[in-house]
Amino acid sequence: MTRHHIPRLIGGVFGVVFVGANAGALPKGIGIPLRGLAIAALLGLLVAAGA
Incomplete structure (x- = not known):
């Protein structure tokens, strides 16, 4: 996993929490x-x- 993928994953987790x-x-x-x-x-x- 590169440093470019980490912000995407943080945004993805935030999105799931937000929608949930x-x-x-x-x-x-x-x-x-x-x-x-x-x-x-x-x-x-x-x-x-x-990942």
Whole structure:
């Protein structure tokens, strides 16, 4: 992992936390898939970073 990947990972983790915190106010039918998409995006970042 290079120094260029670290800010992306920090942003990705922040994004998952942000979506997770704000999805609680949404109905479950919308909030749960939204959280799943946020986690999938973070996993995509991890794969792209080679971690």
